[in-house]
Amino acid sequence: MRIAVIGSGYVGLVAAVCFAELGHDVLSVDSDHDKIALLRGGQVPIHERFLPELVNRHRGKRLCFSTSVTEAVDQSDAVFITVGTPQSETGEADLSFVEAVAQEIASAISDFKVIIEKSTVPVRTCESLRKTLLLNGARPDSFSVASNPEFLREGTAVTDFLYPDRLVIGVDDAASASLLSSIYRPLTDGSYYRQESAIPFVGYAHAQAPIIVTDTKSAELIKHASNAFLAMKISFINAVANIAEFVGADIEQVSAGIGSDSRIGTKFLNAGIGYGGSCFPKDVQAFRVVAEHCNYEFGLLTEVIRVNAEQRSRFLKKVRNALWTLRGKRLGVLGLAFKGDTDDIRESPALEIISVLLKEGAYVCAYDPVAIPKAKEVLDTNRIFYATDPYTAASGCDAVLILTEWKQFAQLDLEKLRSVVKHPIVIDGRNLYRPQEMARAGFVYHSIGRPVAIPECMSFDGESDSMHRESAIRFATTG
Numbered sequence: 029m030r031i032a033v034i035g036s037g038y039v040g041l042v043a044a045v046c047f048a049e050l051g052h053d054v055l056s057v058d059s060d061h062d063k064i065a066l067l068r069g070g071q072v073p074i075h076e077r078f079l080p081e082l083v084n085r086h087r088g089k090r091l092c093f094s095t096s097v098t099e100a101v102d103q104s105d106a107v108f109i110t111v112g113t114p115q116s117e118t119g120e121a122d123l124s125f126v127e128a129v130a131q132e133i134a135s136a137i138s139d140f141k142v143i144i145e146k147s148t149v150p151v152r153t154c155e156s157l158r159k160t161l162l163l164n165g166a167r168p169d170s171f172s173v174a175s176n177p178e179f180l181r182e183g184t185a186v187t188d189f190l191y192p193d194r195l196v197i198g199v200d201d202a203a204s205a206s207l208l209s210s211i212y213r214p215l216t217d218g219s220y221y222r223q224e225s226a227i228p229f230v231g232y233a234h235a236q237a238p239i240i241v242t243d244t245k246s247a248e249l250i251k252h253a254s255n256a257f258l259a260m261k262i263s264f265i266n267a268v269a270n271i272a273e274f275v276g277a278d279i280e281q282v283s284a285g286i287g288s289d290s291r292i293g294t295k296f297l298n299a300g301i302g303y304g305g306s307c308f309p310k311d312v313q314a315f316r317v318v319a320e321h322c323n324y325e326f327g328l329l330t331e332v333i334r335v336n337a338e339q340r341s342r343f344l345k346k347v348r349n350a351l352w353t354l355r356g357k358r359l360g361v362l363g364l365a366f367k368g369d370t371d372d373i374r375e376s377p378a379l380e381i382i383s384v385l386l387k388e389g390a391y392v393c394a395y396d397p398v399a400i401p402k403a404k405e406v407l408d409t410n411r412i413f414y415a416t417d418p419y420t421a422a423s424g425c426d427a428v429l430i431l432t433e434w435k436q437f438a439q440l441d442l443e444k445l446r447s448v449v450k451h452p453i454v455i456d457g458r459n460l461y462r463p464q465e466m467a468r469a470g471f472v473y474h475s476i477g478r479p480v481a482i483p484e485c486m487s488f489d490g491e492s493d494s495m496h497r498e499s500a501i502r503f504a505t506t507g
């Protein structure tokens with residue numbers, strides 16, 4: 029199949045590369061000439077596992093790059109739209125990039141094409157796409173429009189694409205259904221997974237990817253509703269964490285207990301400093317506006333957003349409670365990205381928290397395995413320094429803050445960490461450690477939805493004042 033993918037951002041680039049991996053001839057298009065030059069040279073502008081290997085496996089063979097929509101439409105049977113749909117001032121998705129691409133596609137169509145919307149868009153976008161194509165001169169019999177939402181996550185984008193929980197295809201006609209089914213056939217018949225060169229997957233994966241065929245509007249709704257539901261799961265567990273914290277329960281035990289009900293599931297029940305990234309914050313807002321346009325007030329989503337914002341301020345309170353005053357204090361911060369395994373800092377809770385700490389007069393020494401260059405572009409102050417490893421970041425600090433769930437932050441050499449800090453206080457926004465493990469290693473350990481853990485050897489005056497207003501548990505110190 030000849031495929032054009034218009035837009036080489038996260039979703040577009042991963043989709044283009046993976047379509048080539050499935051055996052299709054792909055032209056990946058972006059208006060950014062520098063990005064296309066980089067990709068043509070084999071360089072990948074985003075940090076994503078397996079992407080560099082796959083770009084280089086297929087570049088110049090089944091995968092080419094271009095800045096021309098006209099060329100891409102001309103050479104393809106299927107045209108995927110994967111341009112950005114940023115949040116507008118009113119909270120709804122700004123679809124102007126989608127519209128502009130649709131106008132360009134309309135003037136380039138000569139023979140029959142299926143135009144597939146893959147960006148995250150509000151319900152009824154396919155309808156508007158169809159109208160725009162017609163308004164701009166495309167003949168009604170020269171195209172059909174379909175929706176094929178993408179569910180990949182940053183950090184695991186390639187394996188999410190190739191080993192999906194399900195594929196969703198929204199079609200209103202047989203031609204689109206048949207074309208999309210054949211594009212994904214190597215996944216739905218399992219033949220891709222039997223190839224020796226297939227990208228490996230660790231864990232459970234379907235032997236044949238399940239495919240769900242719906243009408244276009246339902247497919248569009250599935251995407252927004254999925255992201256809103258996942259965000260709701262996170263806000264729900266964070267709300268429960270706040271109760272657990274007050275009564276001295278342990279949210280990790282609560283979450284495991286809730287999640288083992290197969291109707292609920294354990295995933296996305298990790299309490300922390302709230303969700304961030306380029307998707308959930310924008311999509312929950314946009315879905316709420318979609319509801320408004322349907323004369324429905326989706327109050328549940330308003331609460332999801334509120335709990336998420338509150339989670340940041342509650343964490344900041346923890347820092348203030350643990351350190352008393354912040355002016356002049358030195359904080360070692362582990363994590364800048366909005367989650368682990370990515371260099372993406374968009375809507376990162378870590379950055380929001382750091383900005384407040386800096387405003388309140390603290391000095392920050394931050395470390396992140398890959399997100400430092402991007403953070404440097406936005407955190408412009410002379411009170412933030414960047415370290416080359418977690419221990420240098422923590423060196424001489426009044427407290428260590430864990431803000432991103434990188435695996436390596438869960439595997440620190442605690443003895444080494446203890447030896448470099450000024451005061452042994454860890455405030456963990458991602459619950460990466462067991463409280464008693466940290467107390468045994470000599471740290472006062474604050475986390476989310478769990479009692480503060482205090483090494484037995486430490487005694488604070490007025491500790492009943494609740495080690496700073498949270499329930500606290502003492503643990504014997506070893507070593």
Ligand code: UGA
Binds near residue numbers: 295299304305
């Ligand atoms: C999310 C969805 O998971 C994807 O299915 C979807 O395709 C994508 O948005 C999109 O619409 O493009 P992503 O934003 O890459 O993917 O990241 P997630 O892994 O979903 O994490 C989002 C945020 O939630 C992160 O800040 C993460 O730290 C936080 N999170 C996640 C929690 O706080 N707790 C959890 O249990 C899980």
